[in-house]
Amino acid sequence: MALFPLTSTFARRALAGFAALAVPLLSGCSWQSWLGLDGKQSTFQVEGPVARDQLQLFYITCYVTFAIFIIVGAILAYATLKFWAHSDADEHAEPPPQGHGNPLVEVGLIGAAVLALVVIAIPTLKGIWYTYDVPAESKADAYEVVATGYQWWFKFEYPKEQIAGAGPLTCANELVIPAGRPVRIALRSMDVMHSFWVPKLAGKVDMIPNRANFIWLKAEHPGYFWGQCAEFCGESHAVMRFRVVALGPQEFRDWVEHQAQPARSVAAAQGALSFAHVAAAPIRAYAPNEAGVSAAYETAPLDSWRARQLPNESEDPALIARGRALFSEKTCISCHTVRGVPGAMGITGPDLTHVGARSSIAGGLLENNSEQLRRWIHNPGAVKPGNKMWVTGYLVNNIHLASDEELALVAFLQSLK
Amino acid sequence: MSSTAAAATIDHHHDPSTATGIPNKKLLMWAFLASDCMFFGCLISTHLIYRLHPPPGVPAARDVFSIELTSFSTFILLMSSLMMALAVNAIQKGNLKSLRACLATTILFGAIFLGCQVYEFSHFVSEKHLTITSNILGTTFYTLTGTHGLHVLIGVIWLASMLAYSFTGRLTEKDSIDVESMGLYWHFVDIVWIVIFTVVYLLEYL
Amino acid sequence: MADALAKPESPVGEAHAAPKALVLWRPEAKTGLISWLTTVDHKRIGFMYGVAALFFFLVGGVEALLIRLQLAVPNNNFLTAQQYNEMFTMHATTMIFLAVMPLSAAFFNFIMPLQIGARDVAFPRLNAFSFWVFLAGAVILNIGWFIHDGAPNGGWFGYTPLTTRGFSPSHSIDMWVMGLQLLGVASIAASLNFIVTILNMRAPGMTMMRLPVFTWMTLVTAFLVVLAFPAITIALIELMMDRLFGTNFFEVSNGGMPVLWTHLFWVFGHPEVYILILPAMGIISEILPTFARKPLFGYPIVVFSGACIGFLGFGVWSHHMFTTGMGTVATAAFSMTTMAIAVPTGVKIFNWIGTLWNGHLTMRTPMRFALGFIWLFMIGGFSGVMHAAAPADAQQHNSYFVVAHFHYVLIGGSLFALLAGIHYWFPLMFGRRVSEGWGKLSFWIIFVGFNVTFFPMHFLGLNGMPRRTFTYDPNMGWNTGNLIATVGAFILGVGVAVYFTVMIYTFFKGERTGSDPWDARTLEWSLPVPVPEYNYRVIPTVHARDAWWYEKRNKDEVARARAAHAPGEASHGIHMPFQSIYPLVSAVGILIGSIGVSVIDADPGPGLIxxxxxxxLAGLAVFLVGVYLWALEGNEGYHVHPEEDHP
Incomplete structure (x- = not known):
């Protein structure tokens, strides 16, 4: 039998295929990676109770609808095949009995549909109340943050951490929260509608001007999470991203304490400076919308983030001092606050007091390193089309940065740990 | 319909040529008015929502409105509806003279209402400094009452056109449906005003 | 203003006694450009709706392909952010308002009067006006592509305050606002006409419970349009006032509440979803019985559930707003109503399967599209139930999961049904039939391409990819899904191209068919092909649901009834309305005025204005001239005396 070996090869291959399919299915959560559902914003690999509740409800809706789909689909397929008029004779046969329906069947099916929906409705109602606000028993433990959406970045304020003379502790684009504690985030918007979404921690809630929305979430363990604006908010909506970093209790306290300090000052101790002759290499050419992230950084993102909290090993104090001066000269201070730099009290843009310690810049779009930071300040409009720093800053005030100026500013900003 | 006797008496409440017996134009007007109900419903809701959530600094509507004038113009508009009903009755009897008199009075009353509104608006703007841009009250008030005023204006133009048309000799008893559906529109505009008068004006004096 | 048609009993003598109406021009051309511009024939207007809709369907399709090209690979540089935002805004606006709605309107116009045994719609000139205003709206929406301001880019939902002057100063949003406003006027005018037509113009014996289901769904849809469009009209007026005159409806600094816009928009927007799908359900409910050769299973329940969907459709709008922080009670209420609406929808599917059961299924191309519809609509319906569970929706909302869901409902649902309808009624409209081989080929390419495009989007959405994003990073795990979707989109594009090519070929060279090639059931198939201008030589008398099927099997009874009232009609001929140019003139006035409002800068000119x-003002003047001449020319008509030889 010539067919036999072929069939058996086919059978072996099919078996291997099934095994490849079944192994991940059986081994727990890796079926998600098999289906490509293990992304950084996967709603399947949840790390908090709110997202978990939402995922459980999703599974219930899936089970119910899959079951109905299989039953109804099977009947539809059967009816199609069974009553298919294959031949001409069939087609021209006497028409079938002209039945008009069966009320009993109808009512029965309506009843079944209602029942199936009740199965979904009950956990839905439970979930609506659970995911709405911090459960009463843990309300006392809840940590409060205020998140404000701007075109196209996020501001995070910590009303519990007041800094003398400067109001609440303010960060941007990276929300650091205590792990293991519920966090209640007040959601505000200062311009258009945005939406706050960290899929692994909780579903989204919109940030709407003139509306006091809030969301609650909890990170069960320390971790590093990706989030993104989920309401169309204008030209650069796609690149309005942010991160959530959850830290253990002690680490979180240390972080708060450090953040409350004014900006780190490197150049203060240095004397005469000779920055004028820095030979600055021209910036490498970037395609518009080129990726600004590296895989290496994200293999262990939380560790990378922790490493960023420490000052850079090789710092050039002269260059940093030059950058610090340029920060004022180039009118950066009119939009950005850097606590500790005189005059830098602008509130139009993100607070940059500890920008060097963040893992991302430009609203979570680029990895925070010298190269990407230079790319960002070199031409903000090319990185994030329509952004305010470009449109109402660079263009209106006619700001131009020479290569060495870019390097100095980058060195200064990178030193702000 | 060949018999002259049948042509002489026109049944104004049943149109045998339609499946429902309701004349097409009347049904069209009713369906349109249902749509217009939603239209005003949304505008009135907007006004009420902002009344419930006023931003700081919005003046109290009571300090702006003058209920006497508005009550008068409301009464005038109600009377115009009465004249409109009489006009429909006149055309259904083929009485063109009476029709013209009733239409003219309706137009006059509509114009008085509009005049009151123009006076009211200019008074609010010049004396009370409430403009359409100054605050949310001005915005919703002028838009809502202005939209209604536009409806009245269209109605007045329509009435005047019908009045002019009645002098051409082409308007006869069998065209009474045209006057009747115009009347439906006019009554609707009147009823909407009753609602607006209640929720915009009277509500402020509770 | 508008005109009632075909009152055969109107006393002719008296009309002559009265002074003649003011008629400047009575166009009488039956062929050529003038005949099309002045037509009041519902079939010609339906045809024009169809051509316009298919043209814009192709435009919207190209926009979709450009979107998919941009997203094919991460960090793509094919479109700029601004161009991408214009694309998805115009893709949605075009597909909803300029493709699916007018394609439905094409069938309403062409088929519905035939199904109820009428000679035209109740107000033929108003019908023409609706079409021309629709076209004006389409023009306004698309002007932006050709001028400096660019096409609208605020999303088809136009959320404030992004669309207010402060954040979108260019005229592109003005054009979007005015364009939608005109489409609203056109839709409402057309729907008022359909309501009156269906209620008033039914042939003798055509009771409401004998109406074909497609006509029933037309009626429900028309009511939805009439009651839902005012909400967006008001929202657009408020936005326009803000943009033109600086009012405070959505001015945040003066207390304006953007969430009011979202409510007004979705009070319209959700019924709009049913405006798109109910006609499709009606078409499917016509095709399945025809090709199963048995009546629709549970006709009263199908009709009732259609009406029920329409009614409930007004009570579910906030499920588009589960993430706006409505609070627990409101969220729960809208969650429950949304689940409730799944019941009548499910009932329809059960009844369609019941229709197939025990039938003789002749698998012609329309039947394939209809069965494809049921499968895909089922999938779309199930993901819809998933959205109804509000907490789960918090993850799905504004993600690609939603994109997958509504494309299953709108392409797999509405569009498949409309494509099926084109195949189904093609022989009636043009007397030709699409070749089965090519028809089935286009069906399979479209079916496969559609699923390859949109099924992966479920996974993309659950994997956290938000909608309306012009780019994504390569490290997010979205690369494969997006690439597959783009490949699928091009397969779908090929399928649509094949479909259209075959249609155009068939229009000119297809196999000729006689009347009633499918052995169908409803009254429109009793007509000769091509359908004469007056449709029915003798107004039919209806004896049963599926009137034509009954007529074919009870010829004697029907002939007797016809003979009874045919002589009366024959004596004074068939009343036909005159053609008129004024609907077009009025619509042109509206177009000019809208261009003034939306396209031209408000800079004060040299003169007073x-x-x-x-x-x-010029536009307003043209409009008024059109309306007055329209009113004054009167609703008169002429009589035709067709040959007696038609069966």
Missing amino acids: GPKLAVT
């Missing part, structure tokens, strides 16, 4: 006001 600037160019903006001048153009707007």
